[in-house]
Amino acid sequence: MTKSPRFQPVQPVRAYQRIVEQVEEALARGELAPGQRLPSERELVAQFEVSRSTVREALRVLESNGVVRSRPGDPNGPEILPFSQSALRKQMVRLARVEELTLGELIGFRMIMDGAAIQVASRLRTPEQLAEMEETLVAMRAAIDVDFEAFSEADLAFHDMIAQVSRNSLIQTCNEVVRGVVLTLISDRVAHAQNSRELMLESLQHHAEVVDAIRAGDGHAAARIARQNMYDYYAGYVPEPEREALRALIDD
Amino acid sequence: MTKSPRFQPVQPVRAYQRIVEQVEEALARGELAPGQRLPSERELVAQFEVSRSTVREALRVLESNGVVRSRPGDPNGPEILPFSQSALRKQMVRLARVEELTLGELIGFRMIMDGAAIQVASRLRTPEQLAEMEETLVAMRAAIDVDFEAFSEADLAFHDMIAQVSRNSLIQTCNEVVRGVVLTLISDRVAHAQNSRELMLESLQHHAEVVDAIRAGDGHAAARIARQNMYDYYAGYVPEPEREALRALIDD
DNA sequence: AGCTGTGACTGGTCCGACCAGTGGACTAAG
């Protein structure tokens, strides 16, 4: 048997797919920017020379991908949306629900990202940024007396600050997305925790230690503390076999 | 001003969305499993009591989310697909394209991810996996004599191997996506490099050092070497101001 | 100027039709 070239299964390209591609390419090339409008469906029918059903199927796909939004009666036509993390988060949640993505993987990801961001931040931070971090700590302390949601919000602000200082928006976005996924996955269990106040105080303490290390410019220590903190905070929700991989991220 | 309850903007729920929800819920409840088939479009029209256009719009959304696949003429109806990360990858590619990420951010991201994966891998790797890594090195060496594309492929296999050993598919997916984006950004420049063979040999050498460190179980050294390697490999394409953030990732 | 009613639009949904393709059943040839 001679070795034949690897053929790809040929599948017909549907008309609505071509429309989706054209729109996405125009977007990638910058010819279409968030806030701009697409022509109305009937106008698109004329431009693409397809039926309205086809145009609508394409718009439904774009809409479910968070690219555009259609509003009935809007004379300006479908709106090009700014990129949002929601579509990304939706996919992650979906995968996590069917255990294609485990909680352990998500937490491990956060330990890596956050640790690295903190390491970079401790080198690059300006005195002003350091002061801002300390302010977020104060806000976290105040939020403890409100409720868990407020604390969670303040915690988010802290991590955002870190990601910002690390000058890497990709880290920031990934962190936010994964953080959102983790919270939706365990929110019910966290909400029912008896000792939530204790947990929040402990978490605050750890955050303060991280800031101390950042102030000292010891990026390595700061990162280690941050990872350890996250491990302590979430490990209880992760089944034991997976924890091993997480612990491998902590040791020096 | 009294504090009024936070009202949500009310938006009409489209019929096709309800269909999507019903299918996804049935899937989440396990009533629908990958490999099973949905009724034909005309049958769904009867069950949902909507028009075929509406059913089709719902199917297009499900299809673009990687949930089902329709094949014309298939008497069994649309197929429920196994869960995959491809939809997630699609969204990440979109993110990478839209967020106007700089090359520096992308490379920094890879340095972090790859470094962390290697650190974990050096703790968790089995002897068999170590042997597999060494095999990928051999493959890389052989690929140098073919062309740059083959080398790139072999390099991808190496990093996939690492991500796999680190037991975190999210790392793997992220790495693949970002790697792809980086390559498309600089592929033209790399291809025209005069000393591509030298670069490949050097890269191979660095990879070998990483494997040596993994073999020795020194995760920290392995990660540092990996990050250093990536920095050396790509820094030339990154404008100076951004390099500072990358260097902050290397120092101990 | 400010308010109001109107009408030309929008998207959401429905209907009926046609086409090319698929796959199973049935038939005819071996």
Added chain:
DNA sequence: CTTAGTCCACTGGTCGGACCAGTCACAGCT
């Protein structure tokens, strides 16, 4: 009895037209 070929019911893909409820700009009225 097996096999090759034909046929046909049915699939999804696309089309065109229709109606509705809602939106928005504008003209005309107060």
